[in-house]
Amino acid sequence: MTTTSSAASSKDKIVIFDTTLRDGEQCPGASMTYEEKLEVAELLEDMGVDVIEAGFPIASQGDFEAVQEIARRAGDVTIAGLARAIPGDITRAAEAVRVAKRPRIHTFVSTSPIHLAHQMKKTEEQVLDIISATVAQARNLVDDVEWSAMDATRTPIDYLIRCVDAAIKAGATTINLPDTVGYAVPEEYAAMFRRIVEAVPNSDKAIFSTHCHDDLGLAVANSLAGVAGGARQIECTINGLGERAGNAALEEVVMAIRTRGDFYPYRTDVETPMLTRASKLVSAVSAFPVQYNKAIVGRNAFSHESGIHQDGMLKNAETYEIMTPESVGVKATSLVMGKHSGRHAFREKLKELGFELGDNALEDAFKRFKDLADRKKHVYDEDIEALVGDEVATANERIRVLALTVIAGTGGPAKAIISLDVDGTHVTKEVTGNGPVDATFNAIKAIVPHEAKMSLYQVHAVTEGTDAQAEVSVRLEEDGKSVTGRGADPDTMVASAKAYISAVNKIMIKRQRQHAQAVSA
Numbered sequence: 001m002t003t004t005s006s007a008a009s010s011k012d013k014i015v016i017f018d019t020t021l022r023d024g025e026q027c028p029g030a031s032m033t034y035e036e037k038l039e040v041a042e043l044l045e046d047m048g049v050d051v052i053e054a055g056f057p058i059a060s061q062g063d064f065e066a067v068q069e070i071a072r073r074a075g076d077v078t079i080a081g082l083a084r085a086i087p088g089d090i091t092r093a094a095e096a097v098r099v100a101k102r103p104r105i106h107t108f109v110s111t112s113p114i115h116l117a118h119q120m121k122k123t124e125e126q127v128l129d130i131i132s133a134t135v136a137q138a139r140n141l142v143d144d145v146e147w148s149a150m151d152a153t154r155t156p157i158d159y160l161i162r163c164v165d166a167a168i169k170a171g172a173t174t175i176n177l178p179d180t181v182g183y184a185v186p187e188e189y190a191a192m193f194r195r196i197v198e199a200v201p202n203s204d205k206a207i208f209s210t211h212c213h214d215d216l217g218l219a220v221a222n223s224l225a226g227v228a229g230g231a232r233q234i235e236c237t238i239n240g241l242g243e244r245a246g247n248a249a250l251e252e253v254v255m256a257i258r259t260r261g262d263f264y265p266y267r268t269d270v271e272t273p274m275l276t277r278a279s280k281l282v283s284a285v286s287a288f289p290v291q292y293n294k295a296i297v298g299r300n301a302f303s304h305e306s307g308i309h310q311d312g313m314l315k316n317a318e319t320y321e322i323m324t325p326e327s328v329g330v331k332a333t334s335l336v337m338g339k340h341s342g343r344h345a346f347r348e349k350l351k352e353l354g355f356e357l358g359d360n361a362l363e364d365a366f367k368r369f370k371d372l373a374d375r376k377k378h379v380y381d382e383d384i385e386a387l388v389g390d391e392v393a394t395a396n397e398r399i400r401v402l403a404l405t406v407i408a409g410t411g412g413p414a415k416a417i418i419s420l421d422v423d424g425t426h427v428t429k430e431v432t433g434n435g436p437v438d439a440t441f442n443a444i445k446a447i448v449p450h451e452a453k454m455s456l457y458q459v460h461a462v463t464e465g466t467d468a469q470a471e472v473s474v475r476l477e478e479d480g481k482s483v484t485g486r487g488a489d490p491d492t493m494v495a496s497a498k499a500y501i502s503a504v505n506k507i508m509i510k511r512q513r514q515h516a517q518a519v520s521a
């Protein structure tokens with residue numbers, strides 16, 4: 001048998017006890033297959049957690065086998081199996097974890113009046129006897145025994161002191177004081193640890209542990225408060241997965257300790273650049289999506305959309321980021337282009353996409369970008385490429401679309417009312433057609449007559465979603481020569497009109513060039 005995790009040896013070390021595979025899996029709908037559990041356990045060990053609570057072996061044959069296999073494969077990480085304060089649970093947990101290099105039995109019993117009266121139907125004295133007997137039984141099976149006082153935070157402190165004393169006397173090496181129902185507030189939780197550590201005679205024989213639920217959104221704050229009160233183990237789960245509102249999120253407690261070392265002079269051995277990978281794996285196997293604005297591992301955790309923040313980020317990332325994206329395994333900060341973005345970020349984005357525009361063209365493109373962002377939920381790089389490509393292409397055009405209204409449907413021919421600027425003159429026409437595109441093109445032709453034949457009309461969505469920009473290509477042929485015009489807009493008819501006009505413009509430029517060549521010849 002081995003002794004308690006070496007993690008306990010250093011005073012500033014916080015033992016990270018991951019319970020994703022046990023409490024995390026208790027989250028309704030989050031159960032994982034045998035293979036998935038092995039995969040998660042392997043990643044947790046590689047990431048440097050100190051203890052993996054692999055499951056509740058008495059719960060089912062499947063859980064037993066998964067815990068046993070995780071224990072068999074484990075290296076230096078401690079593998080814990082949960083057990084009620086029932087002899088059969090404890091023997092089963094021991095059977096499952098004993099093949100590990102560092103096995104731990106984690107046994108628990110309720111201590112609060114409400115649990116004693118209604119769930120356990122036992123008196124305080126009976127529960128004290130149960131604690132002594134079951135912890136001693138576990139300690140005869142393995143050297144590393146954790147005891148938890150279920151519902152500790154609703155337990156009268158004097159009784160809790162007696163329970164903890166009994167557990168340590170019976171051989172518990174870790175004492176966990178869970179906030180089982182997420183009821184505690186940080187100052188209260190810290191005070192509870194201080195009081196217990198101070199009042200229990202043998203408190204130095206055990207490591208104290210937090211286990212916080214997030215019913216009031218305080219799980220991480222309470223865990224850190226527990227550390228301030230004397231705890232040196234934090235029980236937590238990847239993505240905060242767990243019973244009801246979940247547990248303290250591992251990635252959050254680890255990064256809080258790392259980032260605020262000035263306030264929490266402690267360390268963990270977690271390889272933080274693996275946090276994002278762990279989050280993605282757990283999200284995938286549990287089928288629980290991570291909310292976009294989740295701390296540390298949410299998609300937006302290192303994304304900035306607002307102009308003022310983007311400007312600051314371009315000048316110095318520390319203006320708006322307290323951790324580097326690399327420190328949690330994210331490749332780079334992303335500046336998301338949207339309606340809150342400013343010119344600094346827009347210019348930078350254009351550079352990234354390979355466009356160098358002069359000040360006037362940039363200003364023009366920026367206006368069009370803002371207009372697009374007002375109409376469209378997500379502005380992707382492809383949108384900006386299409387928009388700037390369109391901008392560059394239209395710079396020398398003689399004809400521009402000013403306004404377009406199309407009426408189409410089941411009730412007869414479609415009608416297009418279009419206003420164009422032709423060499424500075426505004427012209428409007430109302431024309432019908434066989435469908436909205438035909439009506440639009442007929443209206444353009446009515447204003448700018450020509451004999452060119454259309455050999456291609458193609459539409460594709462620049463990005464996904466029903467609000468995506470349409471990018472339209474129109475090819476016109478005249479005198480054996482062809483030109484292609486392109487137009488992009490969230491409105492397919494407007495994009496079509498722009499594309500058609502762009503092609504007509506090119507024909508006019510060709511004609512002018514030919515005319516100039518003929519004159520000079």
Ligand SMILES: CC(=O)SCCNC(=O)CCNC(=O)[C@H](O)C(C)(C)COP(=O)(O)OP(=O)(O)OC[C@H]1O[C@@H](n2cnc3c(N)ncnc32)[C@H](O)[C@@H]1OP(=O)(O)O
Binds near residue numbers: 026058060086110180
């Ligand atoms: C706060 C927590 O997260 S605790 C862990 C919760 N996780 C789980 O419950 C998941 C796995 N659980 C299971 O698979 C099942 O509940 C089992 C196998 C453990 C037990 O199943 P069953 O024997 O059918 O009992 P059931 O779940 O209906 O009721 C729980 C029993 O355990 C008792 N019990 C609950 N906690 C403890 C404890 N820590 N020590 C001793 N007995 C306990 C209850 O009083 C109840 O006993 P009773 O049947 O005499 O009234």
Ligand SMILES: CC(C)C(=O)C(=O)O
Binds near residue numbers: 023149176178181213
């Ligand atoms: C079993 C214990 C540690 C628990 O999960 C809780 O009290 O929330």
